[in-house]
Amino acid sequence: MLTDTHVDSIERTTMWVGPMQVGVPRTDTWLPPPQNVQRVSETPTKDVSRRVPAAQPDALSLLTMKLLRVSEVQTTCLADTIGRFHASKSTVVIYEAKMGASAATFKNPLQESDAVLWLSLHVRAILAAKAGEMTLPFKLPRISFLNAYRLGSESLKDARNESDFLEAIYSLAKTNETQHATDMIFYRIDKLLCKAEFEQCDGLLRQLDIRRLPTSLMRSFLTITYPAKDKLKSRTSLFASIREEFIRQRGEAKTKRLLDGLA
């Protein structure tokens, strides 16, 4: 639950100007401000918090959906972000902040701070909306289904079906975001195998359209499912298809090196 204490700590924000504008919430547990930016001013610790009663993430989601006109998936992610602030343990928050950095695809050296900004922006957006400020004090970064995955939203991941997941992978593959796609594959399958959901994992492999994947991601599917190969019926035929595609794209010798241990 979002309490006034949390709101206060979030609102104690210092603005910095560097390669990009970043906001670093100042609590004892936050990361220190980045060194290569110049501090220009402090935002006043306004009484926004006093106007915001404690609220459940669900209520916030509904309100945010209405005011910001974002989809259900997006608001789930926002609510989830708030939820992560509730934990307020430094390690958890900083870790999630790191996950957020990849979500926002910041490409400057201030990755950890940027991630904190990314999260704090969402919290502040909701606070502003809740407080009835129709004009948000900043532009809300777009949160897509893919970004929600990157953020590590557990409930969201569980809620989506295989085809949504695969579409997300194809989309990342198309834009050459192989690293993100690999993380999604490893993380998703990791969770399925951890829960012994072999049938669901098998369904995923069955639906996989390798024509829409680069060879790196094809191999990632084989690598992460290798230890459970005996429990995944579709994997054998998938391996054969991938092998064929590898031979076509990479030649016999490379295919042997890359796939022989994964049969």
Add this chain to the structure above:
Amino acid sequence: MRGERFNFASQDVDKIAILIMRTADGTHTGILHRKNGTLFRLGLAWHERLESTPASGRDPCVIPELEPEEINDITGMCRLIETLWSESGHAGIPYSFRCDPTTHFSDTGDLILGEGLGLTCSTFVIKVFEKAKVSLLNFTDWPPRASDDERHRQLLELMRKTRVPADHIAKVEGELPCIRFRPEETAAAGMADSIPVNFTTAEQAGRWILEILTPNNGHVRI
């Protein structure tokens, strides 16, 4: 062996490299991998002390010649291990000398000890690569070495000094003597024309690395 794959600094590492450095009394290895543009250092620093920190860019390392698909899987595994490590509240990997074939990173990125007791910095690197089906060393011809027994004794002493639980130390000691894959030999595998490398090749290349590494390349913090 390709000496040009050894680098005195890591700032030019594109995607992945094997860290190799001298410590106060030995050597240390780990994996350097790039995540969202930032170079990270992942390794087992000591008993239940996995390190995953941004790299300084000054770490000596070997950049292995791997296929893009292999690099993608190894770096993906590094990120998964780091993620699980963070999610678990930084649960530790035990430190132990004997490299047991049943010890492995599972399909879920967790370390399954099997019949082993843990890993060293060197076997940690070996196992992460193995998880992506990239074998660095050919274990079959690795001989026992007297100098390794001595090193194991030193490290046991260090385990006692750093208050590693006595029952764990007793178990680790019970497995001695055992084969040791030296950090510099694991790193040296990255300089080979083809992997896995055998003992003779790795040992020679490992000595070459030690000769050119100065003692001032940092410490494993214990």
